[in-house]
Amino acid sequence: MADPLGSAATLPGTTTAGSGGSRPASGDRSDGLRVVVVGGGITGLLTAIRCVLAGHRVVLLERGPVPHPGATSFDQHRALRALVVGDRAATRRAAELHRRWRELDALLCDHLPGAGLYRRVGVLQALPPGLVPAAVATAAAAGVPLRIVHPSAYPLIGFPRGSGAVLEPHAGTLLADRVLHAAARWLRHHPDAELRPGREAVAVDADRARVRLADGTAETGDVVLVAAGPWTGALLDRPVELHRQTMVYLRPPAALAHAWAATPTAGGLGADGRAWLLPSVAGTLLKVSTDAVRREVTTLSGPDDDAGWAARVLAAGVVSDVDGYDVVRVKHCHYATAESGDTGFVRVGPAAWARPASGPDGFRTAPLAAEAVVAELATQSSFL
Ligand SMILES: Cc1cc2nc3c(=O)[nH]c(=O)nc-3n(C[C@H](O)[C@H](O)[C@H](O)COP(=O)(O)OP(=O)(O)OC[C@H]3O[C@@H](n4cnc5c(N)ncnc54)[C@H](O)[C@@H]3O)c2cc1C
Secondary structure, rough: OOOOOOOOOOOOOOOOOOOOOOOEEEEOOOOOOOEEEEEOOOHHHHHHHHHHOOOOOOEEEOOOOOOOOOOOOOOOOOOEEEEEEEEOOHHHHHHHHHHHHHHHHHHHOOOOOOOOOOOOOOOEEEEOHHHHHHHHHHHHHOOOEEEEEHHOOOOOOOOOOOOOEEOOOOOEEOHHHHHHHHHHOOOOOOOOOOEOOOEEEEEEEOOEEEEOOOOOOOOEOOOEEEEEEEHHHHHHHOOEEHHHHHHHEEEOOOOHHEEEEEHOOEEEEEOOOEEEEEEOOHHHOOOEEEHHHEEEEOOOOOOOOOOOOOHHHHOOOEEEHHHOOEEEEEEEEEEEOOOOOOOOEEEEEEEEEEOOOOOOOOOOHHHHHHHHHHHHHHHHHHHH
């Protein structure tokens, strides 16, 4: 099959920095590196795929099953939108993600035609009316289709009083946990990839591309790529800010099920304009949250303070007549940010890169992070 992700990076040759470990580093092939990936969330899985497409061999270590329901990425859905009002460059960059995800959809669903991991239901953005012209100008400059719409066309959704709204029709929803399953399946069937569930990394030697595991063994490659989500900072002792957010999953009343399945992903909602929702597309539940319940925390495993977070989400006014909906589940989820604002892979040693702070948009941007680090492997390979 041709590389559907575009021009895959190729490596000029093999150089070896690793030694020891349970398998020899390099040696058995001359045209690729042995890459050890830590973490099987969206970053680890897409990076592993990208490595394999570039001609490397990959061992992916995941402390749980692959995919792991405890991963940040493991959720019904994640939003994919391009518009960043007032920032043409960012909008243009993000618009590229639509193409990347359509290509990934084709790659991962090759044997399951029509599975549709990327549902382009559109993304609705509520805005103060004064900002609508700026939104239209940004979209036009970045070549992103955008329509001005009226909130009254979406009676199920709660908008801030007097709000305007724009619709990005080509954006939508990624069916996140299905993406993870499809990516894991793709890798499982590839001879150059090896998934190792139940392997927890406890230390990374970034000089020697060596990962020490909780079971006392070690894994060595030519390169280590750490994609352990918000746990990366603790594993590598790098400073990150940790954010915890509460999401509420709702089952709409039966009479509204069809209407919700055709409703776009939406943000800028609720009385204060900080709430957002992902609609119940493709058999998922309706998911709502608000930035007002995002809090900075110091640990990922500490007890929640139970400050009525779910009640605050429900009171945000994101859905009209919310009392008629069943609350099916409440989930607290984390992401990490860095002071530098960097959301991609950063080099953490001569033979190791990590993505410690994938941020609040880290799912949709994972294809670009993966592509960038694999391209960097090609340019850096002579130093490894
Ligand atoms: C409430 C909320 C809403 C969000 N909404 C969006 C959105 O709409 N759009 C968007 O693009 N992004 C969104 N994000 C951000 C996005 O979900 C994350 O940035 C992204 O999923 C991170 O993926 P990851 O693979 O880097 O980390 P993870 O998905 O957390 O994967 C890390 C993996 O590493 C494993 N692991 C951890 N430590 C070890 C270890 N020591 N050894 C071995 N394995 C280990 C974990 O078990 C896990 O499977 C949201 C985040 C939150 C919290």
